[in-house]
Structure formats: C-alpha cells, structure tokens
Amino acid sequence: MDQFTLNLIVVGATFALYIGIAIWARAGSTSEFYAAGRGVHPVVNGMATGADWMSAASFISMAGIISFGGYNTSAYLMGWTGGYVLLAMLIAPYLRKFGKFTVPEFIGDRFYSQTARTVAVICLITASLTYVIGQMTGVGVAFSRFLEVDNTTGLLIGAAIVFFYAVIGGMKGITYTQVAQYVVLITAYTIPAIFISFNLTGNPIPPLGLFADAKSTGLPILETLNGMLEDLGFAEYTRQTDTTLNMFLFTVSLMIGTAGLPHVIVRFFTVPTVADARSSAGWALVFIALLYLTAPAVGAMARVNLIDTVYPNGTTEAPLAYEQRPDWVSNWEQTGLLSFDDKNGDGLIQYVGDGEANELTVNRDIITLANPEIANLPGWVIALVAAGGLAAALSTAAGLLMAISSAVSHDLIKSQINPSISEKGELMSARVSMAVAIVIATYLGLNPPGFAAQTVALAFGLAASSIFPALLMGIFSKRINNKGAVAGMIAGLSVTLIYIFLHKGWFFIPGTNSFSDSDPLLLSIKSTSFGSLGALVNFVVAYVVSNATEEPPVEIQELVESVRIPRGAGEAVDH
Amino acid sequence: MAENSENNAYWSANKRIIGISLVIWFICSFGFGILLRPMLAGIKIGGTDLGFWFAQQGSILVFLVLIFTYAAKMNKLDKQHGVDE
Numbered sequence: 021m022d023q024f025t026l027n028l029i030v031v032g033a034t035f036a037l038y039i040g041i042a043i044w045a046r047a048g049s050t051s052e053f054y055a056a057g058r059g060v061h062p063v064v065n066g067m068a069t070g071a072d073w074m075s076a077a078s079f080i081s082m083a084g085i086i087s088f089g090g091y092n093t094s095a096y097l098m099g100w101t102g103g104y105v106l107l108a109m110l111i112a113p114y115l116r117k118f119g120k121f122t123v124p125e126f127i128g129d130r131f132y133s134q135t136a137r138t139v140a141v142i143c144l145i146t147a148s149l150t151y152v153i154g155q156m157t158g159v160g161v162a163f164s165r166f167l168e169v170d171n172t173t174g175l176l177i178g179a180a181i182v183f184f185y186a187v188i189g190g191m192k193g194i195t196y197t198q199v200a201q202y203v204v205l206i207t208a209y210t211i212p213a214i215f216i217s218f219n220l221t222g223n224p225i226p227p228l229g230l231f232a233d234a235k236s237t238g239l240p241i242l243e244t245l246n247g248m249l250e251d252l253g254f255a256e257y258t259r260q261t262d263t264t265l266n267m268f269l270f271t272v273s274l275m276i277g278t279a280g281l282p283h284v285i286v287r288f289f290t291v292p293t294v295a296d297a298r299s300s301a302g303w304a305l306v307f308i309a310l311l312y313l314t315a316p317a318v319g320a321m322a323r324v325n326l327i328d329t330v331y332p333n334g335t336t337e338a339p340l341a342y343e344q345r346p347d348w349v350s351n352w353e354q355t356g357l358l359s360f361d362d363k364n365g366d367g368l369i370q371y372v373g374d375g376e377a378n379e380l381t382v383n384r385d386i387i388t389l390a391n392p393e394i395a396n397l398p399g400w401v402i403a404l405v406a407a408g409g410l411a412a413a414l415s416t417a418a419g420l421l422m423a424i425s426s427a428v429s430h431d432l433i434k435s436q437i438n439p440s441i442s443e444k445g446e447l448m449s450a451r452v453s454m455a456v457a458i459v460i461a462t463y464l465g466l467n468p469p470g471f472a473a474q475t476v477a478l479a480f481g482l483a484a485s486s487i488f489p490a491l492l493m494g495i496f497s498k499r500i501n502n503k504g505a506v507a508g509m510i511a512g513l514s515v516t517l518i519y520i521f522l523h524k525g526w527f528f529i530p531g532t533n534s535f536s537d538s539d540p541l542l543l544s545i546k547s548t549s550f551g552s553l554g555a556l557v558n559f560v561v562a563y564v565v566s567n568a569t570e571e572p573p574v575e576i577q578e579l580v581e582s583v584r585i586p587r588g589a590g591e592a593v594d595h
Numbered sequence: 596m597a598e599n600s601e602n603n604a605y606w607s608a609n610k611r612i613i614g615i616s617l618v619i620w621f622i623c624s625f626g627f628g629i630l631l632r633p634m635l636a637g638i639k640i641g642g643t644d645l646g647f648w649f650a651q652q653g654s655i656l657v658f659l660v661l662i663f664t665y666a667a668k669m670n671k672l673d674k675q676h677g678v679d680e
Contacts, residue, residue, distance in 0.1 A: 094650035098624045101655045105620050108662045109613045113669075227652060231641025240642025258643040260632070267629050293680045295670055302662035309655050316651040584606050587678040 023399050027166040030403035031410060034204050038414070039185070041197045062296045066303025068195045069287040071202035073100075073304065074311055075151075075416030076158020079205055080409045081472035084387030086319030087326075090257035093319075095270040096473060099480075101305060101312050102271070103278020108301035111279050111488075112288040114495045114583040116297035121289065122423075123282040123487065124431040130494040132576055133502040134436060139509050141427045143486035144282045146513065147479050148420045149457060151281075153528070154475035155182075155417040156465030161385045161472070162413060164355040166406040171356050172466060178413070179462040186418040186458075187451050195290065198419075201411040206310055208408020212392040212401050213314045216321050219395065226317035234324070245320055248327050251335035253373030257320060263544040270477075273551035277480025280488030283416075283423035294586035322387050325394045330371045330380065339368045348393035357383035358390075384471045421454045428453035469524040474548060478520055481551025485512035489558040495584070498577045504566030512558025516550055523547035605676040612668050616661050624654040 078100065086093045118126050124144060128137025156175060159182065164174025210226070217229030221241055234244040246256040255261050278284065287304075288297045329346060330339050342360055352358035359381045360369060371380040389409055392401045429450040434441055441449070469475050486509050493500040493508070500508075523540060524547055525532040537546040545553070571577075582588075627635060632646030640648050673679035 091647055091650065094628060094647075097651055098628055098654045101658050102620065102624050105616070105658050105661050109616060109665055230652075231643075231648070242647075243642035246642075258647050264629060268625060271625065271629065295666070295673065295680065298666040298669060299663070302659070302666055305659055305662055309659060312655055313652060581602065584609070585602055585678045586673055586680055588680070 024168060026399050026403045027406050031407045034407045037200055038197045041200055062291055062300040063303050065291050065300045067202045067307050068198040069304035070307030071198035071415040072419040073284060073308055074412050076155045076413035077473040077476035079412035080158040080161060080388050081385045083315045083318040084384035085473050086316055087323045087387050088384055091260055092262040095267055095274060097312055099271045099274025103275040104301050104305040106279035108298050111491055112297045112301050113294045116288050117294050117583045117586060122426050122430055123285055124427055127490055131502040131505040136502055136506050137431055139506055141431050143509055143513050144427045145424055147482040148424045150482060151476055151479035152417055152420050152461035153464045153468060154472045155413050156461050157468040157475060158472040159413045162409040165389055168354055175465055179458055182417045183458050185414055186421040186454055198415050201415040205408040205411045208404045209311050210314055212397055212405060213318050215397050216395045217317055220321055227313040230317040230320055245324050248335045266544045266546055266549050269545060269552045270549035273481045273484050273549050276488045276555055277484035277551055280483040283419040322391045329394060330369050339370055341367050342369055348390055352386055352390055357386045421457055424457045425450035425454045464528050467530050469528045477548040481516055484551035485516040485554025485558055489555050493562055498580045500562055500566045501569060501572045503569050504562040507565045508558040508562025511561040512554045515557050516554030519550040520547045601676055605678055608672055616665055620661055623657040628654050
C-alpha cells in the first residue's frame with residue numbers, strides 16, 4: 021500500500037472517531053453548549069485541556085522552531101508550561117468560584133460595567149482570531165502534505181473541515197472528542213520520537229536521549245550536533261544568540277498569555293468544585309508536559325537527521341547530489357514548503373549557515389511532520405503523525421471558535437443588543453460568528469505573519485497585555501474600579517497591537533510593516549515579546565486611573581471577597 | 596465579623612503560599628534557565644550545561660511539582676479555615 025492511501029485511511033479513521041463522539045454527545049441546551057453541564061472529572065478535564073491547549077503551534081510547529089533555534093527558543097517550552105502555574109494559583113480557582121460561563125462575563129460583573137464587558141469581548145476576539153490564523157497555517161501544512169497538494173489548496177480544504185467540525189458540536193461534544201484527540205496526538209508525537217531517540221542514542225526515552233551519547237560519535241548528542249553545525253557555519257545549538265532581554269520578555273509574555281487566554285480559562289468552569297479547578301490545572305500540565313518534554317528531543321534529533329541526510333559522509337565531506345535526494349525531499353517540494361536552488365550549479369545540496377551560499381530552504385513548520393520520513397520510519401508512523409497534527413490543529417481551532425462565538429452571542433448579543441433573543445437564536449448567532457471567524461482566519465492564513473508557533477505567540481502577547489492583567493487585578497485588588505480596568509485593557513491591547521502591526525504589517529497584510537523583528541523598534545524586543553510590556557502598561561494605567569477616581573461600590577468589594585473563598589461554589593447560574 | 600476575620604486569615608495564608616511558590620517558579624525558569632545561566636555554565640550535563648537543562652526540561656518538572664503541592668496545601672488550608680466545599 022502506498023503512503024498516500026495509508027495516510028488517508030489513518031486520518032479518515034481518526035476523523036470518523038471524533039465526529040462519532042461529537043454526534044453522540046451533541047449539544048442540546050445552551051448550558052451544555054458552553055460548559056458541558058459542569059460534570060467533568062479533573063483528570064478528564066485536564067486531558068481535554070491538554071488537547072485544547074496543544075495546537076498546531078505545539079504539535080506541528082514548535083519542535084521545528086526549536087530545531088533551528090536551539091537554546092534561544094527555550095521560551096516556548098518554559099512559557100507555554102509555566103503559565104499553568106499562574107493559572108492554577110492566580111486565576112482558575114477564583115473564576116470557578118465566580119461561576120459564570122465566560123471570561124467577559126466576569127470582567128463585566130467585577131468591574132460593574134457593560135463597557136468593560138464589551139472591551140473584554142474585543143480583547144478576546146483579537147487574541148483568539150490571531151490564534152486561529154496560526155492554526156490555519158498549521159492545518160494548511162498538514163493537509164498539503166498528506167493530500168499531496170500545494171499549501172494554499174491544503175489550507176482551503178482544512179478550513180472547510182474545521183468549519184464543519186466546530187459548528188456541529190458544542191463544548192460537551194468537544195470535551196469528549198478532545199480526550200480522543202489527546203490520545204491520538206500524544207501517541208503520534210511520542211512514537212516517532214521514541215524510535216528516533218533509540219536509533220540515535222540507544223535510549224528509547226526521548227527526554228533522556230537528548231542528554232545521552234550519540235551512537236555514531238560516542239559523544240553526547242548535543243555536542244555532536246554542535247560540532248556538525250559548527251562545521252557548516254551555523255550557530256551552535258546550545259549557544260545563546262538572542263539577547264537576554266528579549267528571551268526574558270518573550271517568556272513572560274507567553275506565560276501570562278497562557279493564564280489570560282479565554283479558551284483555556286473556560287475549561288476550568290467545567291469542573292465541579294474550586295479544589296478541582298486547582299488540580300485540573302495540574303493534570304492539564306501533566307498531559308501537556310508529556311509533549312513538551314519530548315519536543316526539545318524531537319527538535320535536536322530532527323536537526324541531526326536532517327544534516328545526516330544532506331551530508332551522508334559527514335559534515336566535512338561533500339553533500340548529497342540533488343538527483344539522489346530521498347523521497348521525502350521531493351514529497352515536500354510539492355507543497356512548496358521545502359525548496360532547493362542550485363546556486364553554484366554543481367548539482368549538490370549545499371546546506372550551510374551562510375545565507376548567500378545555502379541552497380536548501382526548509383520551512384520550520386514541516387519538521388515535525390517530516391521527521392518520521394527523515395528518519396526512515398515505517399509508513400504507518402508517518403500516517404499517524406499526519407493524523408496527530410490534524411487532531412492538534414482541529415481541537416484547538418474548535419476551542420478557540422467556541423470562545424469567540426460564545427463571546428459574541430452570550431456577551432454581546434444576549435446581554436446587550438437583544439436580551440430577549442431565544443435560545444435557538446443565541447445558538448444560531450454563535451454558529452454564524454464561528455463561520456465569520458473561520459473565513460477571516462483562512463484569508464489571513466494564506467499569508468501568515470510567521471510560522472504557526474510565531475503567529476500563536478503573537479496571540480499570547482495580545483492576551484497577556486489585555487485580559488490577564490484585568491483578571492488578576494479583579495481578583496487580587498478591591499481598589500481597581502470600572503474606569504481603571506477599561507482604561508488599562510484599552511491601553512494594554514492598543515499598544516501591543518500597534519507594536520505588532522508595525523512589525524508584522526497592519527492587520528497582518530504583508531508589506532505594510534515599518535520595522536522587522538530582525539531590527540525591531542525598541543532595543544532588541546521582537547513583536548512576539550512585546551505582550552509583557554503591554555501588560556505592564558495595562559497594570560500601570562489601571563492603577564493610576566483607579567486611584568484618581570472613586571472606590572468600587574461595597575457590593576463589588578463583597579463580590580471580590582466571595583470569589584476568594586471556595587465555599588458555596590455550586591452550579592453556575594445563567595442570567 | 597468573626598467570619599470576616601477568618602476569611603481574611605485564609606486569604607493571607609493563600610497569598611503567602613502563592614508568594615513562596617512563585618519565587619521558586621521564577622528562580623527555576625527565568626533564573627536558572629535565562630538570567631543565571633552564565634553562572635551555572637561550569638556544571639555540565641549531557642554535552643551542555645545546567646542552564647540549558649533547566650530551560651528545556653528542568654523548569655517544566657518544577658512547574659508540575661509546584662501546582663500539585665499548591666493544590667494539596669490549599670485543600671488542607673480550606674479545611675482548616677472551614678471554607679471547603
């Protein structure tokens with residue numbers, strides 16, 4: 021059986037499974053649509069949160085970025101896991117106690133202001149939509165490879181499937197489908213990593229393999245890789261080439277963005293008690309860590325295998341002739357994501373650090389998907405990875421679309437524009453807003469502002485600068501009032517958005533940018549790292565404005581006291 | 596009033612636990628992984644240094660321990676102050 025047929029069978033089987041579960045658990049009432057009736061066990065919830073969390077950015081894109089960036093990209097690993105500590109201690113338990121359905125609802129009630137709620141909706145939509153663009157990029161890469169079409173066609177097919185998929189089920193469908201998706205994606209991620217780690221180091225556990233000796237040289241694998249890269253004129257894998265300032269701010273931005281992303285926070289609304297909200301965050305991180313501890317090994321080992329493929333006789337010898345390239349190279353050439361340009365006309369693939377002489381261009385987003393092919397693993401492993409990548413992208417896209425649609429239908433239409441809307445009308449408007457979000461994300465996904473994980477990192481910066489500070493201050497301070505919170509969110513979001521648009525183009529339209537991340541406006545601060553400064557602006561503005569205006573009313577101060585105490589959490593109430 | 600001071604004591608205890616946890620959280624990620632990496636360069640592990648290990652692996656393990664410890668401590672605290680569910 022050829023690879024194409026095998027891919028279709030495995031991907032088709034997993035899809036049938038998800039759709040089956042979604043139909044079986046098809047949402048009936050609005051309460052079930054948004055929060056699964058609050059009957060979800062912490063371990064199950066943790067696993068579903070893991071699937072929701074680990075998107076195309078984590079699965080498809082991150083290992084590739086690490087593979088090419090080495091130590092400098094550690095922010096992705098620390099940032100996207102360390103945020104769960106903040107979530108567990110500073111956000112999740114109190115919002116669960118508050119007991120409503122959406123994040124803007126909390127912000128609106130705590131800051132006793134419809135304006136605050138509307139601003140929160142705008143922040144949520146901006147961050148989530150940017151996030152969906154990143155998912156679309158990943159979906160495009162995965163579909164283009166496994167259907168053997170170019171990247172644009174892959175993206176359009178993927179968007180159609182995301183649309184169909186997200187619109188049929190609600191959150192309940194999604195909770196149980198996501199458990200299935202977690203199992204598929206973690207299996208797909210770890211199996212090739214185990215094979216590769218064993219082949220290269222003899223140690224089948226990838227996180228240990230990363231620090232073990234390479235069979236080929238007898239030296240540690242990282243030292244071997246450093247040596248290879250040095251021979252070819254690349255920076256050493258373990259060396260820091262990014263500035264400490266940018267790494268620091270980038271990590272902060274990803275961490276607090278994690279604790280401010282509504283589609284993750286709402287997962288903690290679905291557990292029965294406040295104590296469950298805390299342990300759910302822990303379980304989510306357990307399931308996430310399985311992938312995040314494997315990713316750095318995948319990244320380093322994929323780079324070793326890539327170089328070994330191009331330099332079969334060692335990095336000091338002549339490279340491979342283009343005519344003798346393996347199948348995976350020609351397969352990926354079809355998608356347009358890998359290309360060879362024989363600059364010196366010798367027919368050999370020069371893969372070197374010097375940009376002028378380098379002849380091989382590899383899109384970072386293909387590394388995880390190409391990894392099993394590069395390592396010559398069996399066909400079923402390759403098919404499994406395709407299925408895993410799609411599971412990751414689909415589950416997160418669905419969660420994000422859910423957050424967007426509930427913000428529009430519940431926080432805007434139902435609470436402000438048309439309070440008498442029927443349940444049916446509310447569900448309808450939720451689905452329409454999902455559709456609109458998909459269309460916009462697909463359009464922008466055709467010319468993405470970066471590799472999937474970089475686009476997603478921008479979304480984290482936006483959440484970090486707008487929603488996280490408002491939530492934190494809403495819980496930990498009784499003094500921050502409506503005016504302060506609104507001014508803070510607007511200031512934080514605007515300054516971050518402007519900084520991003522200045523570097524990535526206005527509304528991500530290519531060519532409209534005035535600066536680039538290789539030579540940023542402020543010091544060495546890239547647009548992906550700016551969210552941490554945006555958050556600082558938010559905190560300062562909110563503090564100053566609140567202190568210059570009146571104290572929040574007594575009943576709001578009592579509300580803050582009550583969210584701090586677990587007792588009495590009970591069922592969520594709709595209003 | 597009695598309930599109020601009980602709640603305040605609970606909240607202060609919660610903030611103290613959070614404070615200690617976040618100091619550890621900061622030192623093991625931003626500290627060992629980024630800012631203090633040059634100082635740890637002498638400690639070698641598997642072909643690289645301890646800072647690299649913390650940045651790509653160690654910090655994640657610390658985060659896991661921190662969350663579960665926090666959850667356990669808070670469950671105890673909830674009972675002590677009679678605010679459990």
